[in-house]
Amino acid sequence: MVSLRAQARIGESVRVLIEDAELQEGRAAHQGPEVDGTTTFIGTNFEVGQYIDAVVIDSMGADLVAQVQ
Numbered sequence: 001m002v003s004l005r006a007q008a009r010i011g012e013s014v015r016v017l018i019e020d021a022e023l024q025e026g027r028a029a030h031q032g033p034e035v036d037g038t039t040t041f042i043g044t045n046f047e048v049g050q051y052i053d054a055v056v057i058d059s060m061g062a063d064l065v066a067q068v069q
Helices: 004-008
Strands: 013-020 026-027 039-041 051-060 064-067
Touching: 004 051, 013 064, 026 051, 026 064
Parallel strands: 039 064
Antiparallel strands: 013 026, 013 051, 026 039, 051 064
16 A cells, blocks of 8 residues: 655655664654554664664655665
8 A cells, every 4th residue: 555645755854763673674753653654774784772864765655765864
């Protein structure tokens, strides 16, 4: 299912708190636990608790994909 709200965030700068080091995913300020999607990074090695400044480059349903700014 396509999320128009997630797609609209492509190109937006976000600050992400890493919550899962294995999956390289976390939540941006607008993403609430258990009610919103997550933000994932590809090819990174962040640790839980890190804040990452990034740009949204894609969406998968309600989830976002980002890369470091």
